[in-house]
Amino acid sequence: MTAILLAGVLAGCTVGPQYKPDQFAVPAGFTDAPHAATPEEIARTNAEMQDWWAQFHDAELNALVRAAIAGNYNLKIADQRIVAEHQMRQETASAWYPQVDAMTGGGDDRYSVNIDNWPLRPGNPANRPEASVLTYGARASWEIDVFGRIRREVEASERAIDESIEARRGVLVTMLADLAGDYMDMRATQARLEIARHNVRVAQDALSLTQRLFAHGVGNNLQVSQAQTEYDSEIARLEPLQAHFDRDAHAIAVLTGQPPGALEEALAAPSPLPVMPPFPQTLPSIVVANRPDIREAERAYAEDTARIGVAVAQLYPNFSVPLTFNPQASAAYQAFQLGGMSWQFLMLASMPLIHGGRLTAQIARARATAEASRLHYRQTVLHGFQEVEDAMSDWQHDTQLVARLDRASADATLTNQRATRLYGAGLTDFLNVLSSERTLLDVQDRLAQAHQAQLRDAVTLYTAIGAGWQGRALRDTHLPVDQSQQNILAKAFSR
Template identity: 65%
Template sequence: MKTAPRNLTAFCLGSLLFAGCTVGPDYKPDHMKLPSGFVESDHAATPEEIARTEEEMKEWWGQYNDPLLNRLVAQAIKGNYDLLIADQRIIAARAVREEAASAWYPQLDANAGGGTNRYSIAVDNWPLRPGNPANQPQASVLTYGAQASWEIDAFGRIRREVEASERAIDVSIEARRATLMTLLSDLVRAYIALRGAQLRFSIAQANVKNAQDEVDLAKKLYLEGIGNTLQIAQASSELDSETATLEPLRAQIDQLTHGVSVLLGDMPGDLKQELEALPGGVASLPVTPRFPATLPSIVVANRPDIRAAERAYAESTARIGVAVAQLYPKFSIPLNFNPNASAMYQAFQINAMSWSFMMLATLPVMHGGRFTSQVVEARARAEASRLAYRKTVLTAFREVEDAMTSWLHNDRYVAQLHRASQDSGLAADRARRLYAAGLTDYLNVLTTQRTLLNAQDREAVARTARLQDTVALYTSMGAGWQGMALRTTELPIDAAKQSILAKAFSR
């Protein structure tokens, strides 16, 4: 009678010794050889410039010196639905980790019941049931008990599963940061595009006023006997053409306003009046920030997509261990306690007791190559994750280089267009003065006026594009999430409506 418990104890202790074994490869980061700097940077960044940029990256939108933009960003971070969805995905990932970790602990279920069982007595030589010598076909049964099981994590299957779940949490956190960066980029881009469209609208309005002045001047010169009806018709045609340019710009402004509202988590159009009434009542573009300084190593450290790809590789590596552990024995301790009786007073007697306690070892013997195929699959997925990480790094560097190129070239492009706009304005003013004095043809006025309109509009478009380039560079550098702490979000569940057991076991 003492041999079985002694052997069982030795068996348990021997199994626990295996608990220190964790099969499968340990994660090792994949180190890529990075360049010392970016090719398209205008100069080698100094440590002071890098430190300044690192600080500015936390709230890079503040570099545009636009209070309204700052307020819209703060509102979007609180109310944007994509961010709220990303918050819930982090909660779900953490719950998956807790679910995986629960396998470390004994699993226990309790049961109780009662009723009547009827047995067949139509079989010859039916054995008498214990406690029922009359061999009655019916019996009252009361039962209660518990079933428990505990898996000994001898080869680290559970540990690898938990490790993979923890890496999945990291991936969801980085995905939330990427969502935040996308939100900031989309919002600032939409806001800059809106301000650019309003600037172009104000330029078009000014040109409409100039065209109206030209019509008035042509009519005045006609009445004074200097002009003719052809000049009036030409001026009227120009006025109609300039007026027609206003409607597409109005539509663009309204559409951009709707887009900004949705990014804030509001209904389209909620901000229309506020965005139309900009400070000072004059449409203008935000200021252009200073060119940021960065290094490839900083980009790798800050880009959420790179960080997520690295964490996904770590998760895939852990899942190799989960697959390898399937090839090893599985040790478990099942426990069943299930007394049965026909009367309540008998339910707790020794004779009613029924239980089993043992140590089980399961060894996979023949499964047609299923487990080895799972190992091959896990290793292939891990290698694919490693390669995806490398591709993500290369893509990130290309985006930074492209953004730097666009910023620097558009900077010079805007400067040239600004000079062209000034020269066109001077030529248009001289043509109007000469025409008013009767010293030139009205065709020269129309030509210089159209040239000025095109130059002003092209400059406004180029200035808007240059600001969009600044957004692209900050985003490609992985800026915007560093100063943002993860929100502590709770599921919208009313605890008062839960059952007593749900309250007791929920955290």
């Protein structure tokens, strides 16, 4: 009893390093940020970023986001990983408590008669080879966590739960980015399809005009052949664009948890490009702390630090209390008599002595793993800053590109109109018409792609700052077990 009390006093001792967050200096702001952030601007930015997809003012995109959050299978898989980590923590924490097993049994036992029968076997005066045996009892063991091995393992399991939660948030952020990105690509592809169809009509009109002029003795069959080639080339642009649209529609459907073709018809309805949101008024560097991958890396470092303590505790004595209660008899009425009682109650202690360096190697490995996690955390932070800087730079440069291509599109449209009128009046060669049409198509297609890139830049920036998971509670992560279906023993001893 004294030993048990002493072990209880020592139970407050936990070996191994205590976790301390890594002190890592980060930039106070971003290179391309408009200005230093005020508390009010930070609060407004955080509010806008919580539902960042709403900044595009596209009702269909908002509906798809709701459907994806409810039905995406990657999110559901991440939910179950959280469940698994919770149960792993429960399994680890069970080592704190006595482990008790009940047993009972009975049957016949026969001894060999081809061995020395003297002295007579106790309880069997005639030394008969057969005997009936009835047994019942319990076995128990209890490890006293003097040096905190179990506590460190539970701590590591709790950090693993935190990791799984952050990983699930990361899945959500990635899913939102994929969905919004595919949606932007799909709408931009629709715009490019409309441009291509318009140019098909223009090429057909040019072909008809060339054929009429040739029929009236103006022009030659070379011009007719050139017009026919241009018309066929414009038609050939449609199929690759349609295939691209189909792939985006399939990807969006799968992200919402539906078969690939489920949304193809609904999404095929013409729709304008989403509204380009304004550049955030402020982008303080503290928002990078919202990135789930950074938060997950920090929790991984905390988990690996706790596992150093698990390895260190192996060097210290281990205290346990084994208990066995195992009465045996040959008749039921004898099973509860004092003579049939059999039990054992001990206080055991073990101390590692010689293991060929295995335990110290485990400690060194745990320390190296924790240091790798710390360095990975720093690398993840730097990568996060890089992604934000790149996204801001791309947004600003693509905005300038859109403005320039807008002017180029207006100029190309005017040039094409003039060339068509002059050709119709017989004042210029058809080659000028073809050249102006190709220039106009190229500029319009590049403008549509620039709009697509600009929308993608906004999605990338919102994703880079880790927006979208805030304010969204985790789903119920308890296993769907009906307590009413469990028997009374399961209810009593399920802890």
